[in-house]
Amino acid sequence: MTSTELPEKLAEIRDDFLALEEQDRLLLLLEFADALPALPKRYEEHPDLLERVVECQSPVFMFVEVEDDAVHLYATAPRESPTTRGFASILAQGLSGLSRAEVLLVPDDYPSSIGLTKAVSPLRIRGMTAMLARTKRRLREDPA
Template sequence: MINSPFPLEPTPAEAQATIAEEFSFFGDWSERYQYLIDLGRKLPTFPEEWKSEEHRLLGCQSMVWIVPEGNADKLIFHAISDSAIVSGLIYLALRVYSGRSAADILATEPDYVSAIGLAKHLSPTRSNGLAAMLAFIRDTAKAQQQ
C-alpha cells in the first residue's frame, strides 16, 4: 500500500479545519506567505525524471509537475514547483487530498482556500494555477472511478 508523506487527518474536512486553525495564528499576510514558503520546503523529494512535459501541469505561470499514483481506493499525488509560494500551495492541496479515496476527493470542496483567505490574497496567475491543480486532482479521481 502506498503511504502519503503528509499528515493524514482522518477526513479531508478535518485536514481543512487543521489548516484553517494553523493559519489563524498569523496576524498578517506577510506571515502567512512565509508559512506557505516554509510548508513548501516540506514537500518530499521529487525525482528529476518526473520533471517532464508529460507531468507538467498546464495553467500555471510557474513550473509545476504532478504525478498521481494509486487507484480509486487510495490516490497519492506527488508534486513540486519552481516557485516557493506555489510549492506551499501544493503542500496544502496534497495535505487535503493525497492519500484519500477517489470518492473522498470528489466529495471534498477546497473550503480551506477561502477559510484562510487565499482567494483574496493570491495573484490572478497563482489563483489560476491553484484552480488548475485542484481540477487535475478531481479529474484524476473521476478517471479512477470509471
Template sequence: MSSTPISPALPVKLAEIVDDFQAVDERERLQLLLEFSRELADLPAEYGKHPELLEQVVECQTPLFVKVDVADGGDRVDLHFSAPAEAPTTRGFASVLQQGLAGATASEVLAVPEDTPDMLGLTRAVTPLRMRGMGAMLMRIKRQIAQQLAAQGAAAS
C-alpha cells in the first residue's frame, strides 16, 4: 500500500512512523495523525517560562513554535513544540517530527529529505497549506540545527 517510497535517509524512528502511515488506508491515516496529536510532549518548563526562546513557524495556519536543542556536539537532537490543543493536524505533524527525530544526530536530521511530509500519504486528505506547514517545521528544525552547530564550532575555535 506504499504510495511514496521511503528514503534511506530517514532516521530509524521516523522511517518506522512513515511505514505506519503507509500501512493503513487514507482515512485511517487521519486517525493516526490525530493519535500523534495527543502524544505531543509538553513544552519543558524552561521554555514555557521563556517563550521568546522558541521560533514561530509562520507558515502554519495555527500558532506553532519550535525549539531545537543540539547536545553533545551534534550527537543528539531534541525537539520542543508549542501548539494549541485545538489544532490537531498541526500538533500531529509536530508530534511525528518530535517522535521521529528524537535522539537522532544532527547529521541524520539534516539529511532528512524535504519531501518527508509527502511520505505520510496525507496529501489528498490534508490541505496543501497544512502540508507546507509541516515542511516549514522541518526547514526550521534544520536551520536551527545548522545555526547551533556553527555556534558550537565557533565556540570551540
C-alpha cells in the first residue's frame, strides 16, 4: 500500500459517502452513528482506561489496542451527538483489523476526503481528524 492508497474498508466507506448527494451523506453518517460498535466489557467496567478526545465538542473517549499486529479502536460517544458518534464509528470500523503499519499510512486528511466538509462544521471534521491522529500517536508510542 502506498501512502496515497487507502485500506479497502476505508476506501469503501469513502466511496459510499461520495456516491451520495450531499444531503444523503448525513443520513449515512447517522447510520454509522447507530452502528458504533459497543465497548468490550473490559472497557465498560473500567472507563478510566479510555482516553478523552478533547478536540471533540462532544465527550468522546477511545482506546487503541494491538493484538497480533491487528489494531482495534474502541470508542464511545453520546447518542445525542450523532455526528461525532458517526465519525468515531467510521474510524472504529474502518481501522479495526488493520496492521499497525496500515493504520499509520492512512492519510491524515482522510476525514476531509469523505465528502462531508460542506455538510458538517469544520470543528466536527477537526474532531474526527483528532481521533485519527490520536490513534496514530498511540500506535507510535507503544510499538510493542
